[in-house]
Amino acid sequence: MLIPFLLILFFCPLEKTANAATSVKSTLSSGYYRDIEQKSHIPAYFYWDVNHSTPHGIETQIHIGVNNAIVEDSWKFFLYHATLTIPLKEGFEEAPFRKSQLLLGRQLFFEGFELSLLDGVQSSLYWTPSGGATFSAGALNTVLRRRFNFDSQIYGGTLHQHFWGALWKAGYFYHVKDNIDNGHLTQFSFLKTWDFLPFEPMIFLKGQMDLPKFSLDQRLAELQLVPLEAFILNTGYSQLKPNAFAPEDGNFIYQLLSTTAQKTLRASLTWAPTRLFQAESQYRYLWFNSNGGHEVAHHGEASLSLALERINLKTSAGYLASYGGTVTHGGFGANNPLITNVTFRSDMDIAWIDKINHISGWAYHGRMGLDYRLTKRFLITALAEIERNHLFEIGTRAILYVSHIYF
Amino acid sequence: MFHTSIFKYIYWAGFFFSGMLALTPFKGFSDGPETKPHLLFPTRDLFSHANHKKILTELGIQCVDCHNFFVKSEKKGPLSTVVPKSFLRAPRHVCHQCHFGKAKISAPNQCEICHTRTTFLKPKDHFVGWTKRHGRISQMDRDRCKQCHNAPSCDRCHLQLDLMNPGVHKANFRLFHSVEARMNPQSCVTCHQSKSFCLNCHFGKQP
Numbered sequence: 001m002l003i004p005f006l007l008i009l010f011f012c013p014l015e016k017t018a019n020a021a022t023s024v025k026s027t028l029s030s031g032y033y034r035d036i037e038q039k040s041h042i043p044a045y046f047y048w049d050v051n052h053s054t055p056h057g058i059e060t061q062i063h064i065g066v067n068n069a070i071v072e073d074s075w076k077f078f079l080y081h082a083t084l085t086i087p088l089k090e091g092f093e094e095a096p097f098r099k100s101q102l103l104l105g106r107q108l109f110f111e112g113f114e115l116s117l118l119d120g121v122q123s124s125l126y127w128t129p130s131g132g133a134t135f136s137a138g139a140l141n142t143v144l145r146r147r148f149n150f151d152s153q154i155y156g157g158t159l160h161q162h163f164w165g166a167l168w169k170a171g172y173f174y175h176v177k178d179n180i181d182n183g184h185l186t187q188f189s190f191l192k193t194w195d196f197l198p199f200e201p202m203i204f205l206k207g208q209m210d211l212p213k214f215s216l217d218q219r220l221a222e223l224q225l226v227p228l229e230a231f232i233l234n235t236g237y238s239q240l241k242p243n244a245f246a247p248e249d250g251n252f253i254y255q256l257l258s259t260t261a262q263k264t265l266r267a268s269l270t271w272a273p274t275r276l277f278q279a280e281s282q283y284r285y286l287w288f289n290s291n292g293g294h295e296v297a298h299h300g301e302a303s304l305s306l307a308l309e310r311i312n313l314k315t316s317a318g319y320l321a322s323y324g325g326t327v328t329h330g331g332f333g334a335n336n337p338l339i340t341n342v343t344f345r346s347d348m349d350i351a352w353i354d355k356i357n358h359i360s361g362w363a364y365h366g367r368m369g370l371d372y373r374l375t376k377r378f379l380i381t382a383l384a385e386i387e388r389n390h391l392f393e394i395g396t397r398a399i400l401y402v403s404h405i406y407f
Numbered sequence: 408m409f410h411t412s413i414f415k416y417i418y419w420a421g422f423f424f425s426g427m428l429a430l431t432p433f434k435g436f437s438d439g440p441e442t443k444p445h446l447l448f449p450t451r452d453l454f455s456h457a458n459h460k461k462i463l464t465e466l467g468i469q470c471v472d473c474h475n476f477f478v479k480s481e482k483k484g485p486l487s488t489v490v491p492k493s494f495l496r497a498p499r500h501v502c503h504q505c506h507f508g509k510a511k512i513s514a515p516n517q518c519e520i521c522h523t524r525t526t527f528l529k530p531k532d533h534f535v536g537w538t539k540r541h542g543r544i545s546q547m548d549r550d551r552c553k554q555c556h557n558a559p560s561c562d563r564c565h566l567q568l569d570l571m572n573p574g575v576h577k578a579n580f581r582l583f584h585s586v587e588a589r590m591n592p593q594s595c596v597t598c599h600q601s602k603s604f605c606l607n608c609h610f611g612k613q614p
Contacts, residue, residue: 390582
């Protein structure tokens with residue numbers, strides 16, 4: 001596998017296209033709280049994001065995290081992303097971001113309906129700004145997995161092209177699990193907007209087929225209309241299954257709750273007259289079968305977002321009902337810059353929870369604090385959190401964030 | 408009883424929405440603020456000549472490439488009126504000449520080092536149910552996202568653990584996650600793919 005890539009590296013014409021640049025950002029977050037047994041906890045999370053580009057456009061991106069429960073002295077190290085990007089061809093004048101390149105290392109794999117961690121190689125190739133291909137090969141791991149595991153592997157790619165005013169995409173992936181053929185999946189997508197028609201309809205279709213079984217396992221259809229200026233109606237139907245490429249116990253939670261594909265009908269209406277104000281309401285109806293029988297669920301939510309000259313305000317209210325119970329909640333959040341480098345943040349939420357295990361009651365949650373910009377690239381956020389619910393008469397938490405963009 | 412409570416909800420929702428509509432002609436909704444760059448600090452504090460000296464020399468950027476020295480006083484001679492300093496300031500968008508070109512650093516740090524309110528930089532489609540739709544749109548055209556985001560942008564919500572202040576889930580989610588899991592199990596396994604994630608709390612490993 002490695003030799004062909006080294007050959008490509010050797011022959012690819014790397015021209016000096018930019019100056020070397022390094023960008024580093026770190027974030028430390030920590031806090032203090034006591035659990036229901038009055039035990040103290042001080043979790044700490046440290047994230048480090050390094051990006052380096054050479055004058056020839058070779059880019060190294062590393063994103064790591066260290067997590068520690070200080071009281072228990074339990075350390076965990078996470079390698080979220082570590083890639084070497086080798087440019088094969090620069091982007092186009094009208095679309096400079098459409099570059100042909102090779103990505104080697106740990107990265108996210110998101111094709112079709114899946115999202116996994118990939119330890120391997122992905123490549124994007126463009127022949128025009130409106131057409132190209134992607135290829136992927138490597139071992140898949142579940143998100144949040146810390147160990148390398150090469151038991152589950154995929155090989156395949158997709159082709160995408162704009163024609164007849166639409167974006168078309170099709171792909172094929174071969175999945176190997178424990179060195180055994182575990183499936184052949186083919187995918188297709190279609191996206192088209194008719195700007196010149198009344199209501200400016202947009203249609204998005206997507207499907208994934210298990211080739212040996214010749215069954216359309218996952219599918220999605222979305223229709224978007226603009227009935228009035230600034231009003232957008234988006235409706236959709238989806239039939240989803242858990243990740244077909246998930247290694248080991250990756251679908252454990254899904255299999256615990258559902259035995260069939262999950263089907264969803266969804267509609268949302270957005271009113272966005274400007275970037276400064278949006279109102280959105282949405283409703284979802286979901287159904288699937290579980291070990292207990294047929295389950296249906298409803299979810300409705302309305303939200304408002306308002307950005308004034310200085311203040312950001314958000315508010316939302318929602319209702320959800322499932323086999324597990326019902327929840328009605330509402331809340332708001334606000335960001336208000338007090339002076340140039342100090343911003344006041346607050347949010348609160350109230351929920352009425354009625355669960356199948358006979359736990360019911362009000363739950364209150366509030367959080368407020370300050371963002372203090374010590375220098376232009378050094379931000380400190382200190383928050384205090386208070387909650388009241390069936391577990392805590394009054395529960396409090398202290399949260400601290402220190403974020404720094406070095407350069 | 409049921410109908411009374413429904414009407415009560417509708418009444419309060421109507422009251423709330425009409426209140427928000429009454430606010431719409433407020434100062435904030437004019438077109439003005441949308442065009443403002445919303446910088447962390449004024450440009451004179453954001454840009455440091457000393458820090459940029461090396462890169463400007465490497466790129467062969469001259470003073471006149473950014474500053475317009477062609478502004479002259481109306482009066483001639485040594486006692487003429489001094490040209491206001493603000494006239495010599497580089498225009499706002501001059502930073503982008505390099506930062507979107509040969510001195511490009513990693514997104515989104517590129518934007519965040521100067522701009523504080525990314526709301527004003529978002530494309531229009533990000534305002535339509537974007538939290539729920541962004542995944543399928545990015546799967547359709549992944550390189551379009553790279554204009555403003557890089558891999559850690561995805562990691563921040565999909566991979567990073569931050570149990571103190573989870574950015575994805577709502578407040579009180581810990582208390583009603585079972586209701587949502589029974590509603591939409593597919594959504595859980597997008598990120599929580601490990602068996603141990605449930606067991607850690609439900610079998611007492613983590614409080």
